[in-house]
Amino acid sequence: MTEESTFAGDEIAAAWERHRTRLFEGQRDLSEWIVRHLEPHPGQTILELCAGPGETGFLAAERIGPDGKLISSDLNEGMVAAARRGAAERGLTNVECRVINAQQIDLPEGSVDGVLSRFGLMLVPERDTAFTECRRVVRAGGRLAYGVWGPLDRNPWLTQLVGALLQHGHTPGGDPSGPGGVFSLATPEINRHVLEEAGFTDVEIEEVPGAQRYDSIDEYWDLQTEIAGPISGIARSLDAEGQAAIKATLTPMVEPYLVEGGGLELPSLALGVAARAG
Numbered sequence: 406m407t408e409e410s411t412f413a414g415d416e417i418a419a420a421w422e423r424h425r426t427r428l429f430e431g432q433r434d435l436s437e438w439i440v441r442h443l444e445p446h447p448g449q450t451i452l453e454l455c456a457g458p459g460e461t462g463f464l465a466a467e468r469i470g471p472d473g474k475l476i477s478s479d480l481n482e483g484m485v486a487a488a489r490r491g492a493a494e495r496g497l498t499n500v501e502c503r504v505i506n507a508q509q510i511d512l513p514e515g516s517v518d519g520v521l522s523r524f525g526l527m528l529v530p531e532r533d534t535a536f537t538e539c540r541r542v543v544r545a546g547g548r549l550a551y552g553v554w555g556p557l558d559r560n561p562w563l564t565q566l567v568g569a570l571l572q573h574g575h576t577p578g579g580d581p582s583g584p585g586g587v588f589s590l591a592t593p594e595i596n597r598h599v600l601e602e603a604g605f606t607d608v609e610i611e612e613v614p615g616a617q618r619y620d621s622i623d624e625y626w627d628l629q630t631e632i633a634g635p636i637s638g639i640a641r642s643l644d645a646e647g648q649a650a651i652k653a654t655l656t657p658m659v660e661p662y663l664v665e666g667g668g669l670e671l672p673s674l675a676l677g678v679a680a681r682a683g
């Protein structure tokens with residue numbers, strides 16, 4: 406599960422916008438952790454990278470007030486447009502939405518007070534460059550706070566689905582722990598290392614447990630195949646029979662996560678990570 410092109414399609418951006426509230430609320434604890442550790446103050450300039458439809462940054466926008474500025478950014482234009490609509494719907498007047506590649510941030514040195522990101526930095530193939538770029542644009546003493554997925558074996562919400570696909574010979578993306586992989590920043594050690602190499606200090610890392618809830622196996626399949634690029638590509642290449650075969654494999658794999666009254670609740674584990682620009 407690699408590649409920034411993972412999320413490049415307009416259809417993927419449209420799906421993220423359609424499900425924006427659910428995708429945000431499902432991991433709201435992590436968003437709140439990020440914003441708390443970003444320590445935003447009224448009047449500050451904050452940059453959100455890999456923002457998707459932008460909800461986590463909007464929490465920070467409320468904290469910096471009308472004299473502050475949130476630069477909400479993503480590589481994908483469709484996501485940026487979704488964030489722009491989201492900011493307008495909330496009546497946020499202090500948000501500027503822009504296309505920015507986290508590997509090459511188009512902002513001057515020391516021009517922001519803080520950078521935040523939820524579930525994005527691990528997807529950037531040239532990860533070390535992205536962290537060096539974050540350090541360059543944050544003023545000395547400013548903050549970086551972000552969230553990434555924790556270890557693979559603590560995230561059955563994703564691994565069960567990928568496991569079922571693998572059993573049918575489909576390989577979504579490359580090495581999930583390799584560069585740009587969804588689990589490439591899954592340990593405290595790797596986060597600490599990249600942050601310190603990039604010039605950040607006072608690193609704080611905390612596990613943020615959660616659960617991904619779905620009404621049924623069909624709904625689990627439908628949502629994930631709409632929003633996750635590599636999985637979506639595979640699902641689209643299959644006819645109804647092919648999809649049904651994978652769901653039949655998936656069913657016993659998610660049985661331990663069935664909840665009383667129907668539906669599924671699959672555990673997740675994210676890491677909240679924060680540091681100061683040295």
Ligand SMILES: C[S@@+](CC[C@H](N)C(=O)[O-])C[C@H]1O[C@@H](n2cnc3c(N)ncnc32)[C@H](O)[C@@H]1O
Nearest residue numbers: 409412455456457479480481506507523524525
């Ligand atoms: C899993 S989504 C997370 C969206 C949102 N932050 C959230 O937590 O709901 C990852 C986002 O990272 C963006 N992205 C991937 N590579 C990027 C890069 N190199 N620079 C900026 N954004 C990137 C994708 O377009 C996508 O919107």
